[in-house]
Amino acid sequence: MTTGLITLTTDFGYRDPFVGTMKGVILGINPHARIVDLTHGIPAQDLMAAALALGASTPFFPEGTVHVGVVDPGVGSERRALAIESAGQFFVGPDNGIFTLALKGKEIGEMVELSNDYYHIKPTSKTFHGRDIFAPVAAHLSLGTSHKKMGNPVKEIEQLPWPEVTKDGRTIQGEVVYIDGFGNLITNIHEHNLKTIPTEHVGVSLGDLAISGLTPSYSHGQKGYIALINSWGLLEISLFKRNAQLSCGAKIGKKVTIRDRRTAP
Amino acid sequence: MTTGLITLTTDFGYRDPFVGTMKGVILGINPHARIVDLTHGIPAQDLMAAALALGASTPFFPEGTVHVGVVDPGVGSERRALAIESAGQFFVGPDNGIFTLALKGKEIGEMVELSNDYYHIKPTSKTFHGRDIFAPVAAHLSLGTSHKKMGNPVKEIEQLPWPEVTKDGRTIQGEVVYIDGFGNLITNIHEHNLKTIPTEHVGVSLGDLAISGLTPSYSHGQKGYIALINSWGLLEISLFKRNAQLSCGAKIGKKVTIRDRRTAP
């Protein structure tokens, strides 16, 4: 079951006509496709950011949506091109882990390597599979063509290494995994990791920063840094009406420690 | 009367998947909605820029259009969420003045506080009402559901403080209210403020800059700074094929003085 709805997520940025070209290919095959840009502002080659963006937004799309993800430094190499059915949606992109978080915990259906070049643009470039393979495949999927016709089944796909949250006696250890355009520092610590600590007793530290208690929303942080559970369900460090990242200099991978302030200093 | 047309204006930028997520929510409720990005490049928390962008562009959309504006530093606080009918269009966003210029001088219909959570995504986050309240409300409006079902009527809404143009004897005083992506300095001085001065006699000063006469378009300014009435009807200071803001360093709020050069030195 398809709806004609196709989303695009890339690191192509907004300066070049690459995304527009993909849309031309799609609309040439399915003139009734409706195309949504998830984002094209993924930092170049940043698979973790792409995986998070797809994981956070694809659940909000209706059944039948085709999601195309192109962050693809390995284009033209031996890395495979994939179409995956999962929970009534389709995922089309390189086999490099880009869909790891979108598929996590979901029912996975048939996975196919896109080896049937009937569904590709020819001549097929070795540098722009977004235009020549992923766009036409997505357009055909949006018309209702089964991905099983598009190549051979595969059983294992690449997984993105995801930094796990660890517990060490009285503390929980995580790290910054994403920094949004406002400069908010988003961590891999999920609200379920914190469920045993009342919000007012959660102590958060990141480098020299120490924050006491979680606040419910950004507008409670007028006095400096705050920590909150964001709309993705993740612990986030923010600075009211300012850019936390620019202010404190933290980068992706920066360690974050949680303490229960009732029991730890 | 609705047309299925929804516009989005935010300060979310183009790096993150926040806007794309809102589109998923909308299309899950109204698969036939047509969504237009007005801009997502509003500087973070800059309500004045958002109000100007909406004021300049919403009149060009057809009757029945639903305009969503999300520049919302107060999300999660007690600030209200609104849906407003005005001159056959709908405006959905926080009660913080974001629609002040879009509504200015227009007939205002029913205004509603979006208190009926039947029309919201649940669980409703405290940090992303764009996704959980404004997007689904806009989608339901685009389907023809009356906003009167979505909450209680309100009589007064927040107004953005708008710097007024003043007259002081022989001079007119205004200020820079917006700087566009080309670096053009757009002021709050409207062409009707200047109607008693022939264009060739308008003297414009901004800091050390002095410009004599208005020119009809950008291509008349090959010799340096020019002043013109722009496509929003506002006085604008520009530099031919260059960036006036980078060149002269003026910022939002910089004072601009107009003289009638026939009567003032």
Added chain:
Amino acid sequence: MTTGLITLTTDFGYRDPFVGTMKGVILGINPHARIVDLTHGIPAQDLMAAALALGASTPFFPEGTVHVGVVDPGVGSERRALAIESAGQFFVGPDNGIFTLALKGKEIGEMVELSNDYYHIKPTSKTFHGRDIFAPVAAHLSLGTSHKKMGNPVKEIEQLPWPEVTKDGRTIQGEVVYIDGFGNLITNIHEHNLKTIPTEHVGVSLGDLAISGLTPSYSHGQKGYIALINSWGLLEISLFKRNAQLSCGAKIGKKVTIRDRRTAP
């Protein structure tokens, strides 16, 4: 024959509501138009970049598509506004060479100066023909109105000066004509210029950089700079997972020399 499909290519950027306003005008005239952003990230007034973006992507759109290009430093001057039919597609924009590469080598049909203001927004500004002339004209074209009704035929249009590739004894001389968002340096040297040299014997030099042989794709360049034929058929210099432009500092216009390494040192 039209399809309701309209593309937009501008240097308006993503900060301002200018593009969104054009979409409002289009959808007010043709509510069923489907609008695709080719890119709005063309550097300000950079006609060469706009011409390349349009040349590389318009061939991927279906017959009947209307392509609007607005990089228009001469707006409001005597430069003409045009609608051009070519190979079943339409091109709408200023007469400044913006469509030079999109039309190159194609069959050209009727070309019209957009002098009939019945199809324009009134009052017509002198600074924003994108909103007041090109958007409404594109919308009417997308409804099937003939461009011959929109003005008088013209026989000659402006051509963008395009730097030609030259051959000088044993070497081929070209230059950098475009730098994409990844920092890849794209030259005017087409793969057909290189057809007499086996790929492994192509020597590329750009300033101090010397590259031996062409590689098939980005993922073959782990050891430094590489040269390849890109998805536009042009010679491109790249740096694996890094930004070649930031690393080597080359700019548009930088000379590139090709040698056949079998016969030249």
